Amino acid sequence: MVAKVRMCGFVGIVNGNDEDRSDFDLMLSSIRHRGPDDSSFYIDEDSGVFLGSRRLSILDLSENGRMPMFNEGRTVVVCQNGEIYNYPELKNTLQEKGHKFLSGSDTEVIVHGYEEWGNDVFTKLQGMFAIVIYNLHKKKIILARDRVGIKPLYYLKHGNRIYFSSEAKSFNCIHDFSFRNNLDYENVDNLLGFMFLPKSGETIIKGVKKLLPGHYLEIDVYDQELTETKYWELPTQFGKTPSFDEAVEELNELLVKTVKSHLMSDVPLGVLLSGGLDSSLLTALVKKVTDSPVITFTAKFNHKFNESVYATEVADFLETKHEEIFIDASSINKNIEKYIRDFDDLTTFDGGLLTTKILCEEIKKKGVTVLLLGEGADEIFGGYSWFGLSQAPLSMLPRKLQACLYYYALSRNITYKPGEYYKYWIDMYDKNFTHDTFRNISSVELRIQLPNHLLMKVDKASMASSVEARVPYLDHKLVEYAYGLPREYKLKGALYSSSAVNEKHILRRVASKYLPVAMISRKKRGFMMPMDDVLKADYDKVKDYVYAKDSIARNVMSQQAIEGLFEKSRFGLLNMQREYLLWRLFLLEVWGKEYGR
Structure with missing residues (x-):
């Protein structure tokens, strides 16, 4: 099985001059792993705008597919990191409106889409992306990030210049700026305590910010003014609720369609299989929509918590080409410096951080360039024990008390000064409060836990090995559909039951179409080394x-x-x-x- 892929990364400077050229070259070199095949750049000397891109392009290796990419009049310039899964449909729409395409690249859809719709183009894109657009007429730079934060995008205002990059490490290349001399010790403290930075947009480096998911940032080239705008949020209005059986069929159809869109393929593709519900169903869906052999990978440890046998059972049942990757503690410590270099802003201290990195490194050695993962299902279908707070009688408690209980359920992950994070978490829950407790928790998980923790880990671990990670469960149409389903479709059984079958109820029902009951009734699996x-x-x-x-x-x-x-x-x-x-x-x-x- 193969996948169309164009792994990329980009960097840029606003208000630069000839003296910045050396910094710019170093910044571009720092993200070589995101696109080892090609490097190109554009400099507008009159306005001091520098744009550079790296790519590993399998889909379109021609000059027409290179980035930065221009429109016909060379008044719009675009760089992109990610994949636009609905680009064929958008391309047809734009061609009907008279736009002419010169390449098979999905980036060209963004170029012409911006010409046609302006900043509304981001609302029409379905995929994972970080984008920079330079409008030469208006002298505006627009940075945009996908709805749930699958792809990262950083920016820094330093002196009279603005810098941006797919990775924070690029800013450590600036001659008069260094990470060590600009540490934000308050955020270092937060990171030590909470495993990741819960404050969206923050890093442990002063001045370095992450663009928020579902937002775009306009930069005025002349005065360096920044204006951030939200273009997407979780729905607040829902249509008629289908019956549970109808919802199962609708969800199954949507999952099949979503997985199929994520398999646009020209290079070898694999699935990361833990043996738990999410990755097992994902593997089964991949098997359903492709005639090509399915390759699966799992981690194998040499300790009592090794659970690779469950992944092997699923792989045998689905008849995949299955590979176990052995990971031991001594190899982690031996290579710790090399591994940690890839986690440039140290956004997360997740226990699976280095495990994921090693897996991606070994998977790349086996010739696989695209990897599908099951991230996101827990957040939208209720896969954590604290979603049990949404069941009566707790759901009838005052919202402040609900928030306190939610925080208490999370506190086992807080290793240091737990009281320091209490007010922030309570305020976050309170600010996004609705009368549906399940949706309150899901909303916080989607906007805090996912983009600041799990997705950062996945992107950095995979891209450092020149592997593109795709997360079908986080397709925004699937997220919106799942978010609109009633709580009782997702949770079943007694409050805080330890039984796995009570979580992600509707997802298990879909999975029962493809897998035996024993395989979909296991508790959560992961790739965690003690x-x-x-x-x-x-x-x-x-x-x-x-x-x-x-x-x-x-x-x-x-x-x-x-x-x-x-x-x-x-x-x-x-x-x-x-x-x-x-x-x-x-x-x-x-x-x-x-x-x-």
């Missing part, structure tokens, strides 16, 4: 990093607290939260050395 294995694999190395005189940790924690962690760790007395804190401190210090200029 941190104690990694820490113990080279304890002295961990200690050397965290105890270093110039350690970042010394700016947010007392020496006594740090020593206490190591003392308890030495005797095996750390609970899970404190173990994760030690792991995060280790990664933070490795990152600090890698980006320490």
Whole structure:
């Protein structure tokens, strides 16, 4: 099975001059892995606009497919990172309106779409994308990001210039700007405690921002004014509710259509299979819509939590070409510096961070360039235990109390100063409150957990290995449909039941069309390595990093607290939260050395 793919990355400078050329070249080189085949750029010397792009292009290798891409009059310039899945339909629409196309590239749809619809073009795109458009007539730069934040986009206002890039590491190439000298210690503190930065748009580097999902940012080239606009949000109005059986059929049809659109293929494609519901159903759907052999991959560990056998059972049932990738703690510690270099803004400390990176690296070695993953299903179908708060009688509690209980359910992930995050989380829940508790929780998960945590991990781990990750469950039409379904279609059974079959009820019903009951009734699976294995694999190395005189940790924690962690760790007395804190401190210090200029 093969997939059409154009992995790309782009960088840019606004209000630059000849002195910025060296910085610009370094910025473009820093994202080479996002597109190792080709590099091209455009410079408007009169306005000081620099645009550079890298690509790995399989779909259209001609000059007409290169980016930056222009319209016929060379008044609109576009760079894109991602895939537009509905570009054939949009291309037909634009051709009917008189637009002429010179390539088979989906980027050209954005060029002509912007000519036709202006900034409304973003509302018509179905896919994952980060986009920059330069309007030479209006002297405006427009940055845009897809609805749920699958593709990242960073920007920095520094001095009298504005910089933007697909990856934050590009800004560390600026001659008078460095990560280490611009650390935001408040956000470092937040990151240590919460595993990821819950404040959308924030990073641990002062001045470096992430464009919010579902937003576009206009930059006035002359005065560098920034105007951010939301172009998408979750629906608030819903049509007639179908019966449960009708919803099952509608969801199945939508899933089949969505997966099919994600399989536009010219290069080898695989599926990351954990053996849980989401990835197993995804694999079954891929099997349904293609006649080509399906390749699946899973992680195999050498500890008691190894669950690769479940993925193998699904692969055998679906007759996929299945590969197990062995991961052990010693290999992680041995290559920790190389791995952590790819997580440039250290947005997340997820336990599966490095596991995902190693998987993608090995998958690329096996010749696979596109990888489908099951991320997003938990957030839209109720796959976390705290969605149980939406069931009566808790759903009838005052919203502030609902928010408190939601926070309490999440607090097991908070390793450090849990009280510090309480007010922020309560305010976030309160600000997006509706009278449907399930939708309240789903909304926060979609806007906080996904873009700031899971999707950042997936993009950085995959693109660092020149693998394009696709997440069909997060197609915005599927998200909107699932969001509009009643809670009782998603949750079934007793409040906070430990039974997996009570979660994602409608998704399990769809999966029953393709898989045996035993395979769709298992609890959540993932690719998580116990941190104690990694820490113990080279304890002295961990200690050397965290105890270093110039350690970042010394700016947010007392020496006594740090020593206490190591003392308890030495005797095996750390609970899970404190173990994760030690792991995060280790990664933070490795990152600090890698980006320490």
